[in-house]
Amino acid sequence: METILNELFVGLSIASILLLVALGLTFTFGQMNVINMAHGEFIMAGAYTTYVLQTAFGTGLLTLSFGLALPAAFLVAGTLGLILEFLVIRRLYGRPLDTLLVTWGVGLMLQQLARDLFGAQNVNVDSPSFLAGGVDLLGVNLSYPRLFIIGIVVLVVIAIAAYMQRTPAGRRMRAVMQNRPLASVSGVRTTRVDRTTFFIGSGLAGVAGVGITLLGPVGPTLGLAYIIDAFLVVIVGGLGQLRGAIVAALALGMANSFIEYNTTASIAKAGVFLLIVLFLQWRPQGLIVQQRRGLAS
Amino acid sequence: MICPNFGAGAGRRVLAVLAAAIAVGIAGCGDDAGTTASTTGASGDTIPVGILHSLSGSMAISEVSVKDAELLAIDEINKAGGVLGKQLKPVIEDGATDWPTFAEKAQKLISTNKVAATFGGWTSASRKAMLPVFERNKALLYYPVQYEGLEASPYIFYTGATTNQQIVPGLEFLKEKLKVKKLFLVGSDYVFPRTANKEIKAWSKANGFEIVGEEYSPLGNTEYATTINKVKKAKPDAVFQTINGDSNVAFWKQFSDAGLDSKKLPVISVSTAEDEVRGVGIKNIVGQYVAWNYYQTTPGAANDKFVKAYKAKYGADRVTDDPIEAGYVGVHLWAMAAEKAGSTDPEKVKAASKGLVFEAPEGKVTIDGSNQHIYKTARIGKLRPDGLIDTVFESDGPIKPDPFLKSYPWAKGL
Numbered sequence: 001m002e003t004i005l006n007e008l009f010v011g012l013s014i015a016s017i018l019l020l021v022a023l024g025l026t027f028t029f030g031q032m033n034v035i036n037m038a039h040g041e042f043i044m045a046g047a048y049t050t051y052v053l054q055t056a057f058g059t060g061l062l063t064l065s066f067g068l069a070l071p072a073a074f075l076v077a078g079t080l081g082l083i084l085e086f087l088v089i090r091r092l093y094g095r096p097l098d099t100l101l102v103t104w105g106v107g108l109m110l111q112q113l114a115r116d117l118f119g120a121q122n123v124n125v126d127s128p129s130f131l132a133g134g135v136d137l138l139g140v141n142l143s144y145p146r147l148f149i150i151g152i153v154v155l156v157v158i159a160i161a162a163y164m165q166r167t168p169a170g171r172r173m174r175a176v177m178q179n180r181p182l183a184s185v186s187g188v189r190t191t192r193v194d195r196t197t198f199f200i201g202s203g204l205a206g207v208a209g210v211g212i213t214l215l216g217p218v219g220p221t222l223g224l225a226y227i228i229d230a231f232l233v234v235i236v237g238g239l240g241q242l243r244g245a246i247v248a249a250l251a252l253g254m255a256n257s258f259i260e261y262n263t264t265a266s267i268a269k270a271g272v273f274l275l276i277v278l279f280l281q282w283r284p285q286g287l288i289v290q291q292r293r294g295l296a297s
Numbered sequence: 298m299i300c301p302n303f304g305a306g307a308g309r310r311v312l313a314v315l316a317a318a319i320a321v322g323i324a325g326c327g328d329d330a331g332t333t334a335s336t337t338g339a340s341g342d343t344i345p346v347g348i349l350h351s352l353s354g355s356m357a358i359s360e361v362s363v364k365d366a367e368l369l370a371i372d373e374i375n376k377a378g379g380v381l382g383k384q385l386k387p388v389i390e391d392g393a394t395d396w397p398t399f400a401e402k403a404q405k406l407i408s409t410n411k412v413a414a415t416f417g418g419w420t421s422a423s424r425k426a427m428l429p430v431f432e433r434n435k436a437l438l439y440y441p442v443q444y445e446g447l448e449a450s451p452y453i454f455y456t457g458a459t460t461n462q463q464i465v466p467g468l469e470f471l472k473e474k475l476k477v478k479k480l481f482l483v484g485s486d487y488v489f490p491r492t493a494n495k496e497i498k499a500w501s502k503a504n505g506f507e508i509v510g511e512e513y514s515p516l517g518n519t520e521y522a523t524t525i526n527k528v529k530k531a532k533p534d535a536v537f538q539t540i541n542g543d544s545n546v547a548f549w550k551q552f553s554d555a556g557l558d559s560k561k562l563p564v565i566s567v568s569t570a571e572d573e574v575r576g577v578g579i580k581n582i583v584g585q586y587v588a589w590n591y592y593q594t595t596p597g598a599a600n601d602k603f604v605k606a607y608k609a610k611y612g613a614d615r616v617t618d619d620p621i622e623a624g625y626v627g628v629h630l631w632a633m634a635a636e637k638a639g640s641t642d643p644e645k646v647k648a649a650s651k652g653l654v655f656e657a658p659e660g661k662v663t664i665d666g667s668n669q670h671i672y673k674t675a676r677i678g679k680l681r682p683d684g685l686i687d688t689v690f691e692s693d694g695p696i697k698p699d700p701f702l703k704s705y706p707w708a709k710g711l
Contacts, residue, residue, distance in 0.1 A: 003530070010522040017520075112353060120352075120361035122546055122576025132580075134554055141529075143554035146522075215554075216519040217546030217576055221355040225519050225543070260523040265514035266486045268523075 002139040007257045013146040015253025016153045017215070020208040021226040022233035022245055023156060027201030028081075029231065030240035031177045032194060034089055035096055037103040039230065040223020041110035042202045045080055046073035046209020047218045048114060051123050062128040066210075070152075073206035080110075081202020085195055093194075107223065114220040122219040131214060145214035152211050156204065160242060163200075173197055177240060236276055238286030247287055252276075343386040344379070344641055346371065346628075347406035349417030349427075354394025355517070355543065360419045362572050363441055363624040364389065365611055367416045370628035373606070380632045381639065388412055396426040403430045403438070413641035414439060414631045416624060421445060421489055428453065437643045439627035442620045443567065443589070445492040446700040449668040452643070454650070456627040456662075457620060458590050459670055459700040464493055466675035467537070467565050467588035468500050470690045474677075475563060477534040479509045483524060483548070484539035486513035493539050493567070495711060496702065503707035509533045514540070519547040525555045528562070538566040545569050549581045559584030565677070570618035571686060579684045589619040590673040591659035592686040600658035616685070617658075626657045630664065630671075661695065670698030 021043060028036050050069040057065040084106060092099045127145055134143035164170040175183040176193045184190050208226075212218075216225065233252065237244030252272055260268035280286075348367050350360035371385045379385060388410045390402040399418065406412045407430070414437040418424045421444050431438045431452040443458040471477040482497060484490025494511060501508055509531040512524050521544075528536060540548050545568065552564070565586040571593055574582060593604055593616055603625065607617050630653060635641050638649035651666030663672040672695035678686035702708035 003526070006526050007523065010526065013522060014520060108353075115353070115357060120357040121572055122358055122543065124576055124578040126578055126580070132554075134556060136556075141526075141555055143551070143556075145550075145554055212519075215547060215550055217543040219358050219543060219576065221358070221543070224355065225517050256520075257523055261526070264486075264512060265518060265520075265524065269515055 003261070005138060005140045007261050008254075009140050009142060009146075010261075011254035011257035012150065012250075013253070014256050015249045016146075016150040017212070018229055018233050018253055019246060019249035020149060020153050020156070020211050021205070021230040022237075022249060023153075023160065024201040024204035024208065025230050025234045026237070026240060026242060026245050027197050027204070030234050030245075031173065031197055031201075033096070033239070034093075034198070035100045035103070036084070036089070036202075037100055037227065038084060038107035038110060038223075039202070039205055040225075040227035041107045041114075042077040042080055042205035042223070043209040043212065043226055044110070044114060044220065044222040045077045046206030047125070047213045047222055048118060048123075048209075049073040049076045049206065050210050050213045051118070051125050051218060054125060059126060062126055063130065066128045066131075069210045070207055073210045074203040075206075077206025077209065078199040078203030081198050081205075082195060084202070085198040089198070090191070090194070111220045111223075118220070120220065122217045125213040125218050127214050149211045149214065152207065156207060157242065157246065160204075164242070169193075169196065232276060236279060236286055238288040241286070241288040244286055244288035342383055344381070344383045345386045345388050345410050345412045346631075347403075347410065347412035347415035347417065348387050348389045349392055349399065349402055349406060349415055350419065351394040351423075352389075352391040356392075356394040356419055356423075358543065358576075359572065359620070360392075362615070362618075362621050363419065365615075366607065366617070366621040366625040367441075367628050369607055369610055370625045370632075372610070374628070374632045380635050381641070385632075390417075392417065392423060396420075396422045399423040400426040400430050403427045404434070407431075407434045407436045412436075413635070414643070414646070416441070416627050416631075418442070419620070424453070435643055437631070437646060439624075439631060441624035441627050443623075445489045446702065447492065449670070449700050451647070451669070453669065454627060454630065454664070455668075455670040455698075455700075456623040456630065458673055458675070459698050460493060460496055461699045461702055461705070462590060462673045462675050462696045463567055463588050464496060465500065465705070466690075466692055466696070467567065467586075467677060468497060468504070468506075470586070470588070470677040471535050471537075471565060472504060472506070474690055475535060477506070477563075479507045479531075479533045479535075481509055481528050481531055481533035481536045482511040482539070483528065483536055484513050485516050485518070485541045485544060487516060487541075489541065490539035494537075496708065497537060499707050499711055500705075514544065516542060516544065518544045521548045521551045522555075524548075525552055525557070529555070529557075533562070536562060536564040538564050539568065540566070541568050545573055546577050549577045549585075553581035559586070559679075570620065571616040571684065572618045572621065574680065574684050574686075575616065579680070579682060583680050583682050585680050586689075587678045587680070587686060588675070589678060589686075590676055591619045591622045592676065592678050592688060593617045594685050594687060595659055595676070597658065597660060599656045599660075603658040619659075622658050626655065626659075626662060626671075629657070630655055630662075663695065665698050668698060668700055670700055672697055 028034050049072050053065040053069050131144045172188050172193050176190050233248045237248035255272050256268050259271045350364045351357050371387050375384050392399040416439045418440050419442050428450050439454045441456050446459040482494045567588050634646045634650040638645035650664045653664045660674050674695050675692040676688045677690035679689045
């Protein structure tokens with residue numbers, strides 16, 4: 001029983017990390033169909049933002065610098081995204097292979113930039129003292145960093161849902177996604193909506209980067225460890241579907257946790273991939289399908 | 298140490314296909330195996346030497362510091378008058394964390410740059426890729442990292458530890474000092490940890506250790522919660538950890554968050570050195586154990602000079618560690634052998650290297666003539682609060698390298 005509870009928490013924790021890194025992609029990949037291979041480097045930018053703030057404020061003010069890192073990373077990664085959209089991606093809409101290659105190249109450049117700025121070695125980001133350690137509940141070790149990440153994800157999901165459903169900007173975003181020409185003739189400035197969408201999606205990658213500093217390495221190639229998982233969550237969930245991404249992240253997290261407990265970590269990775277392949281054979285469009293009202297595609 | 302940290306990137310996979318295609322194309326035209334290293338060597342007043350490490354990609358995290366140490370050694374040799382009266386000219390190439398690239402660049406250094414020797418590599422995968430190139434061209438490679446043993450190429454000098462100089466002393470430390478009876482093995486899933494654990498299991502059988510668990514995680518893994526749950530459940534006295542690359546940071550952070558420390562559960566690692574500790578965060582690892590042959594704190598005039606020179610050249614915040622030192626030692630060993638041979642011809646350098654002694658930062662090292670590994674002192678270290686490592690256990694003098702573990706009865710049949 002204790003084991004099952006422990007693995008449930010591990011699964012929930014993995015799911016929260018998967019969802020955190022995938023949330024940004026539900027915007028850029030899910031809504032705009034842009035395969036942005038530099039998304040992982042935006043996560044890295046968020047992680048390094050935490051590092052820079054921590055270095056600037058010193059170790060005495062860890063809580064303050066970590067708190068500031070969340071909005072700061074959103075702005076830094078979002079701005080990087082805006083620049084990428086403006087310089088590259090808007091010229092390549094509808095050319096997915098070109099976008100993939102170009103953004104991969106941009107990702108490599110960002111990695112090298114990080115290496116030149118911060119050195120090739122991993123840097124250390126200390127977690128604030130209130131996040132050190134954990135609490136034992138019913139024999140389950142709940143570590144504070146993992147609880148914190150679950151908390152961030154819940155908040156971000158609520159914020160996204162509110163934005164999409166309750167604000168005019170969110171409505172415009174959904175309109176463009178569902179039928180771009182119709183939205184355009186109805187007076188929605190689609191290029192502006194695209195830019196906003198890309199800013200938010202990239203910014204969320206930055207927020208993910210802050211969370212990840214609590215659990216993993218912070219180095220120039222950090223993004224590579226998460227980018228594929230992020231794409232998997234979005235694809236399994238169904239493009240552009242927040243609900244789908246949540247369910248997919250939970251399913252993948254739980255599958256990973258329980259398969260790994262009963263076998264090994266390597267087999268769990270392979271097993272989860274196998275499950276995804278089988279699932280996509282059965283449901284290539286993902287868990288939840290976008291209703292489109294256009295004639296195209 | 299073999300850590301081809303793929304960063305779990307399937308995005309890389311798309312590119313890997315492209316890269317492989319390109320690599321095949323280049324290898325096809327550039328592979329002039331007819332060139333031998335007999336044309337090697339000096340024209341004019343300089344001797345070119347190759348430096349071949351990953352300066353980009355995920356292994357750059359570790360390899361850049363080794364490149365820096367090798368350049369420092371070249372500087373020192375040049376300031377002291379060079380080799381055979383000529384200045385050394387380093388030719389630096391980037392292996393880019395891609396094993397075919399290592400082979401290709403090695404060939405380029407040998408046939409285009411006519412280097413007298415090459416210093417490079419980190420992962421066993423990169424060494425295995427370069428090995429046939431150096432053997433075919435009869436050129437020399439100095440490889441600076443501890444590895445899994447079971448290899449002795451006539452054209453490679455191994456300046457890092459083989460298993461009997463690192464893993465076996467680590468086990469003896471657990472048995473004698475920590476009185477361990479039950480051991481849990483945690484490693485990355487590839488050749489080095491699997492080979493090392495096979496040896497550890499054979500040793501344990503002969504020494505009455507019980508192995509209560511064995512877990513492998515993919516390279517680049519960042520999720521250790523389940524592994525740690527399994528460790529906790531098995532209740533071992535200690536953990537022998539062969540995790541490599543970036544995953545180390547994730548392991549130590551999550552191990553510490555799970556409420557474990559060196560008092561509750563000691564861990565001994567063979568691939569976390571001072572350079573890596575800086576990225577782990579010292580509070581997550583303080584008090585834990587590592588097994589190497591050299592630490593920044595190793596006493597001796599040669600090390601004081603080395604640490605001072607390294608910090609002066611690259612910044613006071615930089616640290617030295619075992620592979621960094623082994624890279625530095627390799628360059629000096631080659632230069633001494635070339636001086637002694639009166640030539641940079643690889644065969645003459647090899648002959649002159651037999652039994653060569655050098656006062657290295659780690660202490661006196663001697664090249665073993667039969668397998669071209671070096672005699673090294675084993676040192677078990679304990680992490681202290683400032684991120685440096687204190688030696689808590691040391692072998693009686695340098696240990697003779699035995700890459701095939703022939704002198705150990707328990708290792709029969711491995």
